[in-house]
Amino acid sequence: MEKVALIFNFQSGKSNIINKVLKAKRILSKMFLVDVYSFNSDEKVLTIIKKEYDFLVVCGGDGTMHRIVNLMMKTENVTFPTIGYIPTGTMSDCMKGYGIDSFKSALKIIMNKHCDYLNIGKCNNDYFLYLFASGTYSNISYLTSRKSKKAFGKLSYYALAFKEIFKKRMFDFCLNNINYKSPFIMILNGTHVGGFNINKNFKNDSFLKCYITSPGIFNGLLHYFFDKKNAIIENETIKISQRHQQYCLDGEMYKGQVFDIKKVLSKVKFIIK
Numbered sequence: 001m002e003k004v005a006l007i008f009n010f011q012s013g014k015s016n017i018i019n020k021v022l023k024a025k026r027i028l029s030k031m032f033l034v035d036v037y038s039f040n041s042d043e044k045v046l047t048i049i050k051k052e053y054d055f056l057v058v059c060g061g062d063g064t065m066h067r068i069v070n071l072m073m074k075t076e077n078v079t080f081p082t083i084g085y086i087p088t089g090t091m092s093d094c095m096k097g098y099g100i101d102s103f104k105s106a107l108k109i110i111m112n113k114h115c116d117y118l119n120i121g122k123c124n125n126d127y128f129l130y131l132f133a134s135g136t137y138s139n140i141s142y143l144t145s146r147k148s149k150k151a152f153g154k155l156s157y158y159a160l161a162f163k164e165i166f167k168k169r170m171f172d173f174c175l176n177n178i179n180y181k182s183p184f185i186m187i188l189n190g191t192h193v194g195g196f197n198i199n200k201n202f203k204n205d206s207f208l209k210c211y212i213t214s215p216g217i218f219n220g221l222l223h224y225f226f227d228k229k230n231a232i233i234e235n236e237t238i239k240i241s242q243r244h245q246q247y248c249l250d251g252e253m254y255k256g257q258v259f260d261i262k263k264v265l266s267k268v269k270f271i272i273k
Contacts, residue, residue: 004032005048005081007039008059008088009067011146020088020103021059027107028057042071049080055271056081057110061089062141065129066250069120072267073127084110084271090149090157091141094129094250097190097202099273115269119204121189121249122264124256128249131193132261134242135184136169136219137161141251154195161194165218174241175210175233183219186211187238187261198224206263207234237262 006028008021025034032055039045045068049056058068065085072080085095086106098118100106121128140160148156173180187210188199199209212231213220223229240259247254 001031001033002054003052004028004034004055004057004084005051005053006034006036006057006059007045007048008036009040009064010038011040017059017088020086024057024059024086024103024107028110031111042067045071046075046078049078053081055084055110057084057086057271059086059088061087061092062094062130062251064089065094066252069129069266070127073120073264080268082115082269082271086110090153091192091195091251093131093190093192093195095190095270095272096192096197097130097199098204098270105273109273110271112273113271114273115271116204117268118266118270118272119189119206119263120266121187121208121261123249123254123259123261126249126254127264128189130188130190131248131250132187132254132259133184133193134173134240134245134247135171135182135213136164136167137184137194137221138248139246139253140164142248142253157194165221167219169219170215171245172242173212175212176235176237176239180212180231181215182212183215184213185240186213189263196224206236208236208238208261208263209234210238 025036028034037048085100123132140157144156144160169183170181187208191197191199191202210233214223214229216223238261243257
């Protein structure tokens with residue numbers, strides 16, 4: 001039987017993650033030899049990988065998967081196994097573009113074992129699975145406390161977003177040498193943001209899709225659900241420059257002033273639909 005390392009970060013998202021991990025082990029054990037590990041450091045993950053597993057299955061949210069992907073892409077002389085994902089975080093948007101939108105669907109996909117390389121985002125020297133964002137709302141995921149996320153789930157994000165919708169904001173961005181004014185911008189390498197399906201035509205290809213939000217009610221947020229007035233730039237490379245701004249990669253805090261963004265092929269395969 002093939003071997004699976006089922007890893008989880010107990011600090012991730014929902015309070016019932018232990019029960020989810022145990023249930024996942026019980027189901028996957030019908031097909032694989034499964035070992036379960038908790039981790040709180042990159043060194044622990046690398047120690048697990050050296051035990052020569054066929055699959056590394058990650059239980060967690062967007063932040064946990066972001067961490068594993070960056071570790072995989074940046075680590076030299078260590079061969080990662082094929083990576084699978086089971087969403088147990090608050091939003092877990094990062095792999096919805098590949099059909100992994102629930103605990104149940106994730107287990108089914110893992111047991112089908114369809115694998116492929118992913119085109120993932122690279123921003124300067126860091127990597128992201130599904131999102132680069134800047135401007136209004138882009139700091140919500142990392143400003144929301146772990147305690148709040150465990151207690152209230154998605155509502156904790158929406159409550160913080162609600163505080164922002166009545167504060168009219170506008171920022172100056174320079175994208176590929178063209179100046180724009182916008183409440184916020186997003187580069188999507190997936191389908192969902194904040195639990196909403198924004199990029200329904202997502203493809204696993206080399207093109208970046210940048211949404212430049214038009215001004216409007218709630219800082220342009222409603223444009224994503226009704227009139228679709230936002231400008232969209234599609235290109236293989238995007239350069240963004242802006243000072244004194246808040247940024248995020250996959251919901252994690254990110255800092256800088258100039259960002260060179262493109263897609264690169266992942267080092268290893270991922271289990272996807």
